[in-house]
Amino acid sequence: MTRPRLALVPGEPAGVGPELCVRAAWRASDCTLVAIGDRDSLQRAADAIGLPIAFTDPDAIDVAPGTLRLIDIPHLAPAALGRPDPRNARSIIEGLLFAAAGCRQGDFDGMVTGPVHKAAINAGGVAYTGTTELLATDAGCEVVMMLANPLLRVALATTHLPLRAVPDAITAPLLERVIGILDGALRRDFRIESPRIAVLGLNPHAGEAGHLGHEELQTIEPVLAHLRDARGLMLEGPLPADTAFLPSRLANVDAVLAMYHDQGLPVLKYSGFEHAVNMTLGLPYPRVAVDHGTALELAGSGRADPSSLFAAIDQCARLGRNRMAGR
Numbered sequence: 001m002t003r004p005r006l007a008l009v010p011g012e013p014a015g016v017g018p019e020l021c022v023r024a025a026w027r028a029s030d031c032t033l034v035a036i037g038d039r040d041s042l043q044r045a046a047d048a049i050g051l052p053i054a055f056t057d058p059d060a061i062d063v064a065p066g067t068l069r070l071i072d073i074p075h076l077a078p079a080a081l082g083r084p085d086p087r088n089a090r091s092i093i094e095g096l097l098f099a100a101a102g103c104r105q106g107d108f109d110g111m112v113t114g115p116v117h118k119a120a121i122n123a124g125g126v127a128y129t130g131t132t133e134l135l136a137t138d139a140g141c142e143v144v145m146m147l148a149n150p151l152l153r154v155a156l157a158t159t160h161l162p163l164r165a166v167p168d169a170i171t172a173p174l175l176e177r178v179i180g181i182l183d184g185a186l187r188r189d190f191r192i193e194s195p196r197i198a199v200l201g202l203n204p205h206a207g208e209a210g211h212l213g214h215e216e217l218q219t220i221e222p223v224l225a226h227l228r229d230a231r232g233l234m235l236e237g238p239l240p241a242d243t244a245f246l247p248s249r250l251a252n253v254d255a256v257l258a259m260y261h262d263q264g265l266p267v268l269k270y271s272g273f274e275h276a277v278n279m280t281l282g283l284p285y286p287r288v289a290v291d292h293g294t295a296l297e298l299a300g301s302g303r304a305d306p307s308s309l310f311a312a313i314d315q316c317a318r319l320g321r322n323r324m325a326g327r
């Protein structure tokens, strides 16, 4: 079986990302991991959780368990566990962009990322709403955020926007692009021949025929009708969000499209936080992240669960292999 070569970016050094990468170095997987991050933070995290770690050349062929291939991107400030230092903002972003460039140039078959602390990056003078948006800008393309656990896939029409800005952002062109990217990724990356997508409304009870909001009648329904007619897409909705996630409703659905972050993600995270991952669809390479944040209060305690990072590595390897097979 082909072994994809994946970039592994730990994220915020004061959080749980580095120690989870150390744990990943001890786990057998069917891919080659190359960490892109600060060597000292990885070492400090390993010391804190009492797990040995060794580092080696990024091109090393066979490495022993507990050894990480590493491209060192040093941080300015030593990471104090649990306390992000804004001085590290630029090198954290540099690590992500270095991995992205490597993916675009074909050095990596995909990238896996640990959690980043959005406020600390902004405090460090870097305008940042999320890695999804950062990678979209870097690649010059439109993307869709989709989180998935073994039960459910939830994609988002809008991502890291203040709630107040959401209704204005939900336009017909945006929905057409998002649904097109989601449908395309389900076919190409997930090998689903005719994906069924359940699209949520924006308002309570999907607007109750215009009595509780007009976005469904004016924007969402016409887009769905157009995409069904013009492109034959299998789209349900707009559905009331409160009942759309009932198991009976999800029976034949391949993905749910939520209109905004907190409409879809609480359900996904509640139904399987440990094994969920966050994917960026539409990039020229696979990017998969953990579904959790920096969990600052757990950093160095040894209690951070590595399951989401392990699931992200396995998912990225699968996506990488699919793309390699399709080349």
Ligand SMILES: NC(=O)c1ccc[n+]([C@@H]2O[C@H](COP(=O)([O-])OP(=O)(O)OC[C@H]3O[C@@H](n4cnc5c(N)ncnc54)[C@H](O)[C@@H]3O)[C@@H](O)[C@H]2O)c1
Pocket (backbone or CB within 6 Å): 011, 016, 114, 115, 116, 117, 118, 119, 131, 278, 289, 290, 291, 292, 293, 294, 295, 296, 297, 298, 303, 304, 305, 306
């Ligand atoms: N992938 C990402 O980069 C990502 C994802 C979500 C949030 N964030 C960022 O992380 C920061 C903190 O966000 P938050 O506090 O809302 O979410 P969080 O996921 O860090 O924490 C939420 C809860 O889950 C627990 N938790 C998180 N990861 C865990 C793990 N691996 N094992 C066991 N328990 C775990 C935490 O202890 C906490 O109780 C914010 O800046 C946010 O923007 C980043």
Ligand SMILES: N[C@H](C(=O)O)[C@H](O)COP(=O)(O)O
Pocket (backbone or CB within 6 Å): 116, 129, 130, 131, 132, 133, 261, 265, 278, 289, 290, 291, 292
């Ligand atoms: N929206 C994501 C979540 O809640 O899990 C998270 O903030 C990370 O998103 P990026 O990968 O875009 O940073």
